[in-house]
Amino acid sequence: MFLDKGKGAAFAFLYGAVLAALAALPFFADLFYQTFVTEVLVWVLFAVSFDLIFGYTGLLSFGQALFFGVGAYAVAISVLKLGLGTGAGLLLSVAAPVVFAAFVGYFSVKLSGIHFVIITIIFALIASTVAETWTGITGGTDGLVFMAPPLNLGFLKVDLMDIRSTYYLVLGVVSLSCLLLRRMVRSPLGKAFVAIRENEDRARLIGYDVPRLKLVSFVVAGGLAGLAGGLYALSLKYASATFLHWSISGHAVVYTIVGGAGTLLGPMLGAGLIMSLEHHLVNLLQATDLVVGSVLVFMLLMAPRGLVGLLQGRRK
Amino acid sequence: MVSNLAVAILNGVVWGLIMALIALGLNLIFGLLHIINMAHGALYMLGAVVAWYVIELTGNFWLALAVAPLVVGAIGLVLERGLLRTIEDKPLVTIICTFGIMLVLQQLVLTYFGGTARRIALPITARFPLFDLQYPVMRIAIAAISLGLMAGLWFFLNRTRYGLWMRGVVQDREMAVALGVPVDKVYMWTFVLGSFLAAFSGVLAAPIVSVDFMMGREILIMAFIIVIVGGMGNLEGSVITAVVISLIHGVGSVFVVPSTATIFSLGFMILVLLLRPQGLFGG
Numbered sequence: 001m002f003l004d005k006g007k008g009a010a011f012a013f014l015y016g017a018v019l020a021a022l023a024a025l026p027f028f029a030d031l032f033y034q035t036f037v038t039e040v041l042v043w044v045l046f047a048v049s050f051d052l053i054f055g056y057t058g059l060l061s062f063g064q065a066l067f068f069g070v071g072a073y074a075v076a077i078s079v080l081k082l083g084l085g086t087g088a089g090l091l092l093s094v095a096a097p098v099v100f101a102a103f104v105g106y107f108s109v110k111l112s113g114i115h116f117v118i119i120t121i122i123f124a125l126i127a128s129t130v131a132e133t134w135t136g137i138t139g140g141t142d143g144l145v146f147m148a149p150p151l152n153l154g155f156l157k158v159d160l161m162d163i164r165s166t167y168y169l170v171l172g173v174v175s176l177s178c179l180l181l182r183r184m185v186r187s188p189l190g191k192a193f194v195a196i197r198e199n200e201d202r203a204r205l206i207g208y209d210v211p212r213l214k215l216v217s218f219v220v221a222g223g224l225a226g227l228a229g230g231l232y233a234l235s236l237k238y239a240s241a242t243f244l245h246w247s248i249s250g251h252a253v254v255y256t257i258v259g260g261a262g263t264l265l266g267p268m269l270g271a272g273l274i275m276s277l278e279h280h281l282v283n284l285l286q287a288t289d290l291v292v293g294s295v296l297v298f299m300l301l302m303a304p305r306g307l308v309g310l311l312q313g314r315r316k
Numbered sequence: 317m318v319s320n321l322a323v324a325i326l327n328g329v330v331w332g333l334i335m336a337l338i339a340l341g342l343n344l345i346f347g348l349l350h351i352i353n354m355a356h357g358a359l360y361m362l363g364a365v366v367a368w369y370v371i372e373l374t375g376n377f378w379l380a381l382a383v384a385p386l387v388v389g390a391i392g393l394v395l396e397r398g399l400l401r402t403i404e405d406k407p408l409v410t411i412i413c414t415f416g417i418m419l420v421l422q423q424l425v426l427t428y429f430g431g432t433a434r435r436i437a438l439p440i441t442a443r444f445p446l447f448d449l450q451y452p453v454m455r456i457a458i459a460a461i462s463l464g465l466m467a468g469l470w471f472f473l474n475r476t477r478y479g480l481w482m483r484g485v486v487q488d489r490e491m492a493v494a495l496g497v498p499v500d501k502v503y504m505w506t507f508v509l510g511s512f513l514a515a516f517s518g519v520l521a522a523p524i525v526s527v528d529f530m531m532g533r534e535i536l537i538m539a540f541i542i543v544i545v546g547g548m549g550n551l552e553g554s555v556i557t558a559v560v561i562s563l564i565h566g567v568g569s570v571f572v573v574p575s576t577a578t579i580f581s582l583g584f585m586i587l588v589l590l591l592r593p594q595g596l597f598g599g
Contacts, residue, residue, distance in 0.1 A: 037370070110590060111590070114352050115544075115593055118544060122537070122585055129575055129578055189596065257412055279477075292416075294420055297399060300409060300416065301403065
């Protein structure tokens, strides 16, 4: 699709148009809806981070929640306990998960297939158990509530207690991250990831350092998931040990599969669609997971290439 | 101290035997169908929930123990025939698919059964003295029933035609097909049997833990730990590992905080995964 394969000009036009529409949103949508779209954008970032490791590199990681949670805590703890600013907190919400991802990834990429899936679940489970127990630092499952100081970008101050400014900050960070990720998956590095996904032995035979490339993908995905967690904590002014639970990774899995794995547009569409579905259905029936789970299973069986696959199929 | 330790050891063995049943179901499904069944914990939970309804209606625990696993087995049949059959050769896809099934089952139970945990009364209330404490006879009965079912499973796998087919398919699927084994049917009944075992252990666990819609979530991970440490496809390994891990966890919790014991057992599993991915008892 145009987000990763399209011609430069067409892509720039479409991306610009979507961004302009999103930037105009606060002028005609109420604060409640702005909060909702902020949340969607955060999960879009989380979903594309998962797509890098699963859709492009072919590694099904349920450990993304670990990095998401660490990112969220990086912001909460820097602001609440270390007295740092919001900017430093956001930087740490990338740096800390990167360190964790390097550690977890170092061991995990030695395994493949289902063993990889399970070791990432276990690492996430250890982290969430530690976070639940170590209440002095993390607040356990009750979590930490904090007041975010304004973010000083030099030329302007972003007031994070204001919903609209938070929305613009999240929109800016997420759209930039997605552009960077697009650059990455189109680069030779991104092609190498796909080569590993398609055939690991062949990738090794033509000279790729497979474990190292997997680790790179794992660490970048971890850093982005951490940034998503940091933005999430910043928009809620809250972080909790439940953010680290491996089942949180399930959100990213659902969005990516429904939208289409191995494309950047897929997880974005998936997150937008599923979250809108949940948003509108929650008043109708409380059972949102019922719909999410059913949509996931349905798409997996009927359209394994996701919404993007359906769109492409129709065009051909 | 001695009596606390004795209770911890007994609890460890009883819980270990329940976990062994859960792990056996998971391992059977993995060994034969190569499906990592993320919905296994939800099927365990469903067993306990169905049992709660049966007990609510009839007041009879033993009837519930007979009915609930059959109901969940039938659900397993529908899941395998309706959903999993087409994707059985793609392990990663089945993980995601069974994850979706897990979400649906949990949410269905939350909607109709409610989010509050409920208790099931012990059908045998007698206790016997253990040093200076009292130990419920019911738990001994649970352990005995688990052992009985395992013996039945052993007999089924080693002494019946279907069991022979199942072992044959695990060893060499193509050869089994060539020799006329109805592999498709074997797959189906294996999944049903796995669901049955999960639900059966759910009913057995119900009087010990409380019944709620999330009860399967942590159990699922424990079952994975047991299957991997014991060796994927190695049924005896699963039983031994289940009892040993529960004993270590139970006795360890007398001396350290339970969450510390959890962290250590998870860390141990990472070591096994890295150093002996075929499991401690694997060849």
